[in-house]
Amino acid sequence: MTNMFSNNQSINKSLDHLFTLIKDQNDKINQLRKPQPNLSIENHNQVKKLEQCRGVPSFYNYLKTGNGNGPFLELADGSVKYDMINGIGINLLGYSHPIYIQSHLESALKDSMICGNLLPDHSYLSFCNQILENINQSKLEHFWFATAGSLANDNALKILWTKTHPKTRLITFEKTFAGRTIAGQNITWNKKYKENLPELIDVDYVPGPSDAKTAAQITIHSLEKLIEKNGNIYSAFLIELIQGEAGFIFGDSQYYQQVLTWAKQHGIYIWIDEIQTFARTTELFAFQMFNLHDLVDIVTIGKALQICGTFYTHELNPKAGVLGGTFAASYSSLLVANRSLNFLLNNNIYGTKGLIQEIHNHFIENFNRLQKKYGEQVIPYFGGVGLMISFEVGDSSYELTWKFLNQLFDNGVIAFSAGQKPARIRFLPSLMTTLSHIKEVFDIIEKTLSEIIIKDK
Numbered sequence: 001m002t003n004m005f006s007n008n009q010s011i012n013k014s015l016d017h018l019f020t021l022i023k024d025q026n027d028k029i030n031q032l033r034k035p036q037p038n039l040s041i042e043n044h045n046q047v048k049k050l051e052q053c054r055g056v057p058s059f060y061n062y063l064k065t066g067n068g069n070g071p072f073l074e075l076a077d078g079s080v081k082y083d084m085i086n087g088i089g090i091n092l093l094g095y096s097h098p099i100y101i102q103s104h105l106e107s108a109l110k111d112s113m114i115c116g117n118l119l120p121d122h123s124y125l126s127f128c129n130q131i132l133e134n135i136n137q138s139k140l141e142h143f144w145f146a147t148a149g150s151l152a153n154d155n156a157l158k159i160l161w162t163k164t165h166p167k168t169r170l171i172t173f174e175k176t177f178a179g180r181t182i183a184g185q186n187i188t189w190n191k192k193y194k195e196n197l198p199e200l201i202d203v204d205y206v207p208g209p210s211d212a213k214t215a216a217q218i219t220i221h222s223l224e225k226l227i228e229k230n231g232n233i234y235s236a237f238l239i240e241l242i243q244g245e246a247g248f249i250f251g252d253s254q255y256y257q258q259v260l261t262w263a264k265q266h267g268i269y270i271w272i273d274e275i276q277t278f279a280r281t282t283e284l285f286a287f288q289m290f291n292l293h294d295l296v297d298i299v300t301i302g303k304a305l306q307i308c309g310t311f312y313t314h315e316l317n318p319k320a321g322v323l324g325g326t327f328a329a330s331y332s333s334l335l336v337a338n339r340s341l342n343f344l345l346n347n348n349i350y351g352t353k354g355l356i357q358e359i360h361n362h363f364i365e366n367f368n369r370l371q372k373k374y375g376e377q378v379i380p381y382f383g384g385v386g387l388m389i390s391f392e393v394g395d396s397s398y399e400l401t402w403k404f405l406n407q408l409f410d411n412g413v414i415a416f417s418a419g420q421k422p423a424r425i426r427f428l429p430s431l432m433t434t435l436s437h438i439k440e441v442f443d444i445i446e447k448t449l450s451e452i453i454i455k456d457k
Contacts (some may be wrong), residue, residue: 006109015105019098022105026096029069029080032412032440036078043077059416068095070432073414081409083443084427085416088278092304092387093340094432103335110331111400117145117325124333127307134284137293140311144326149275149302150179155323156271156298157183157201162318164235170201171226171268172238173208174353175419177245178273187215187238190245190420204230208243209251216251216258223262236269236298241286246275247419247426248384253290260295269297269316276447279304280428281386282357283350289385305340306333349431356386359433363389366442370449378453381422389427394453396422408448413441 006012015140035043043063051057063076071094073083083095091111100370107113115124128143146152170187173179181337186201187193206222209215226234229393237260242250251259260270270292277286278301287296297316307329329337349355367382382391394400405415408425418426 002264011109018105019101021100023096023098026067026069026101027095029067029072029074031072031079031080032082033074033078035075037334039076043075046076049411060414061408070094070096070434071430071437079300079412081372081412081414082437082444083414083440084429085407086428086430088416089280089303089428090306091430092279093343094430097432099339099343100336103332103339106335107330107332112331114330114332115328117328120328121331121334123331124328127334127337127341129146130338131198132311134341134345135299135311137287138296139294139313139315140299141314142312142317144310144312144323145325146302146308146310147325147327147329148179149300149308150181150184150344151325152275152300152302152308152310153179153187153273154181156300156312156430159310159316159318160236160269160271162322163316167233167235168202169233170203170236170238171223171234171263172205173240173243173245174205175208175243175249176205176238176240176273177243177276178238179275181373202235202365209249209255216255219255219259220262223259223266227266232266234266234268236271237263238271238273240273240277241290241292242277242281242385242388244388245418246427247422247424248390250385253292256292257295260292264295270295272296272299274299275302275308276428277385277388278302279344280356280388282352282354284344286385291311291371307339309336351455355431359429359431359438360384360386360389362435362438363427363429366438367391370442370446374449374454378449381424384427387429387431389429390418390424392422392424393449396424398423402451404448404452407452408444411444411448411451413444413448 044061046063047058047061050063065076067074071082072080073095115121132141132143144155146155172187174189176182176187176189182197183201185197186199187203188194189205204226207218212218241256242248254296263270270288274286281289283289285299287293287299288294297313299311364382367379371379371382378394378397380392384390393404398420402415405417405425408415416426418424
């Protein structure tokens with residue numbers, strides 16, 4: 001380990017030693033392991049206690065130990081599984097990556113746990129400078145930290161509304177998911193996420209990208225109908241370029257160019273939600289991949305680098321006091337964010353021949369193989385972008401999908417669902433997922449297909 005934040009050689013030597021011990025311990029987690037009977041009972045009891053504390057059942061019957069390595073995660077029942085969902089995408093580099101270990105250790109040298117917005121340090125400034133330099137083709141000039149993706153979206157709303165008041169109505173796509181705050185759930189399309197919540201934000205939904213050749217015309221026609229009906233009372237058009245909770249639904253560059261250009265021509269600001277897409281496509285930002293640099297006004301990020309925040313143009317820069325908050329991020333998160341960004345930008349991760357595209361291609365090739373082997377009745381759909389991959393099984397019903405997911409979990413792979421009609425299985429693999437890992441994951445998928453789908457045919 002190098003570049004310690006200390007001039008004390010004794011401290012550096014001790015941290016180097018700790019780094020080696022921690023890495024060696026986690027390097028041993030390198031293959032699947034079945035649950036251990038003596039630990040399974042205690043794990044089950046602990047999960048039940050957690051359910052009682054939270055008041056809702058857990059998705060899966062597990063707690064993790066805190067140990068892992070790359071795509072492997074050790075659970076409290078003694079098992080080791082492939083984690084293909086990574087806590088809904090928060091471990092882009094994989095478990096126990098050297099960057100994570102080093103950042104955790106170095107954060108112990110800080111004078112507190114959390115970096116606040118009132119007293120930022122060099123790691124706070126460094127991340128702002130570095131990330132803004134990498135979007136200098138756009139008009140985005142400013143960045144403000146948030147402690148969650150949902151709060152980054154809340155900040156985006158405040159920034160927009162202080163500029164456009166009294167025009168506060170929003171437009172977004174059908175199937176949009178905007179987070180778990182009151183504002184985010186108000187904006188979210190799925191009614192089950194906001195049942196009995198007051199409608200505090202005026203939102204209109206339009207059809208999003210689809211396989212239809214006329215998708216852009218359909219969307220624009222719906223937008224024109226809204227203006228015709230309500231007048232131009234709209235503050236912003238919120239767009240998830242790749243709709244994660246819907247199962248990774250997305251359009252092409254031409255579609256977004258046409259739709260966003262229409263909005264800009266009508267004086268409507270463009271708000272891009274990249275909470276899930278950030279750092280996972282063939283460019284650092286999805287809006288860069290779709291070549292939308294000159295059209296975006298505000299962009300929110302989260303998940304991948306352990307920090308969250310909002311980018312905005314100088315035109316939208318609000319008066320002092322609109323943005324605030326005690327916490328920016330933990331010091332370990334800031335260190336991880338800076339080092340991860342350096343790693344991503346200097347190791348052939350992006351581009352059409354980068355590591356993300358290579359991993360994506362391996363997943364798609366394997367799904368193509370399985371679909372050819374078993375037919376579209378078994379795997380009716382597979383697709384995605386970069387490190388966001390989804391597929392359907394059987395009749396694509398929610399019930400069958402979760403039955404498959406639970407069996408997949410028992411067989412050694414952790415995944416999650418997305419969408420409902422159709423329901424899809426969602427993967428957010430880490431960058432440390434190798435070809436041999438992918439092969440074993442697909443062996444497990446095929447085994448699960450034979451147990452859940454094919455046996456019923």
